[in-house]
Amino acid sequence: MQLPRFSGIPTFMRVPFSSNLDALDIVLAGVPFDGGVTARPGARFGPREIRNMSTMTRTTHHVTRFNPFEACRIGDIGDVPFTDLYHLERAHDDIRRFFEPVFAAGKIALSAGGDHSITYPIFQALAPKEPIALVHIDAHTDTWDSFKGSKFTHGAPFRRAVEAGLLDPKRTIQIGIRGAQNSDEGWRYSIESGMRVVFIEEFDERGAAAIAEEARRVVGDAPVYLSLDVDGLDPVFTPGTGTPEIGGLSTRETLALLRGLDGLNWIGGDVVEVSPPYDPSGNTALVAATLMYEMLCLFAKRAGHGTPGAHSTSL
Template identity: 55%
Template sequence: MSYESQQMARYSGIPTFMRVPIISDLSLFDIALIGIPFDGGVTNRAGARHGPREVRNQSTLMRTINQATGIAPFDLTRVGDFGDALPDSPFELTGAHKAIENYYQQVKDAGVIPLSVGGDHSVTLPVLRAMAKDGPVALVHFDAHCDTGDFYLGSKFHHGSPFKVAADEGLIDPKKTIQIGIRGGVTDKDIWKFSYDSGMRVIHIEEFYQMGLERVIEEIKTVVGDSKVYVTFDVDVLDPCFAPGTGTPEVGGITTFEAQQMIRSLSSLNIIGADVVEVAPPFDQSGMTALTGATMMFELLCVCAASFSRRHT
């Protein structure tokens, strides 16, 4: 399928993700770019519901070849925009999650890799419910928070708990899960106890810099191995100077270049899906956070395309 972005000015046309074609038939595509404009799981600042639209807008700045890795994702795979996974009601989390799961079941059934933009981090749970129906998958999780908390204000389902629920439901294998960039203050010193007790590999920001980037990359590959893996990238893993537009910013994070380097190292993994979440444009009028989100999405697209191409050639 031809990718005709070079034939149209960036500021014109329908602003799909990275100016790719709109998907009307999933069987004609290998990778589906999808928005999930839902932030009903936030515990503090809402706004990530606007993430997909603004990331689509900023993603028109993306090009066709990754200069650092040489990967040309649109040459390796057929990529399209599958629109938004819209819940019937944005005001009821359980029903919204079920609608999102049903949307992704179509993608799973078609054998297509989903690459999504949220939305708050609670949306990764229904995506995993669709994509990991065949058994638990490994997880590479970039975030300032482990998101393995328990009940919050009486609710089990929120953006601080998706990976505890995912592990409890057998969607992810805790011993093949790695969480990178964890930091910030807490209200309970045992808030992430589930991560440790279940066997997840947790790399706090202090250990990240003690280890160095290359050792962290080696650790990712060691933990995941050759398992099917889902990659989830919360923009609050980045220092707020790079991504201020997010619901729960934490100072002292990684740089955008460090994030790019880690994502680029994942092309040898068996990736079944990925997402970028927690881009909240109302908190960043400059648009820089959405541009950063679009850039990380492109980096993820490159490794998803390389992974898919390797498995199908």
């Protein structure tokens, strides 16, 4: 971070590129894949542009004065190397194989997508002994069953994760849900399976602090994953996404929500659905990079203070 921000090979937040997992506590990774979208593609370009905009990141949080780069060993391990981009389930296998050694080594992974279908193979790579908890910020529940012959689109990852015994629906909270649908199937599945669904109207009425407390109540002390779809924010802040829904969270509300989740038993997270072709300004990627930094601060507090082996996923 001592180089001028316009120089050097761009990595997430200008951390070192490293393939040595033993030298890291937290890994940053890109998943440049949008083969699971049901409408507008472009999220395959998300990791590259988020890396580019993350060069604006500095070290120390202005509220907490916390410096995650001093607390932990953090590195960018690059992008998932795909061998079969044109078959959705085989591409998901590539994602799973990429992350398996990361979680087997007890590391926290913070990933940039890519469409939201990538979260399911990341859960598969986690291979938890017991179903994990989830904080999910999104306009959509992503618990629909199938679309045009596939059960693995970006509208289905959390339904597949529940079915596979990877995700505990009763320890799952979905925040910011809104927008008309052709069917209530996803909303109904989430609610009937036991997920806590916070529609945007409830968020507006209760506020970020109260919803953060609700999230803490739902997930408890279970190992928890944080998945943030940028369409959870209002498209005035994140226009560069494939399925925008107006009336969403503001950047300030999202920051307040994330900061209210401090101290949970974090095991990983992702920021997904950044589609740079729909936002030539780069603002969506800047928002995503900033939210990744906020998530990194949460994870780094959990991971320890630079002590090798300090973090354990307890999976």
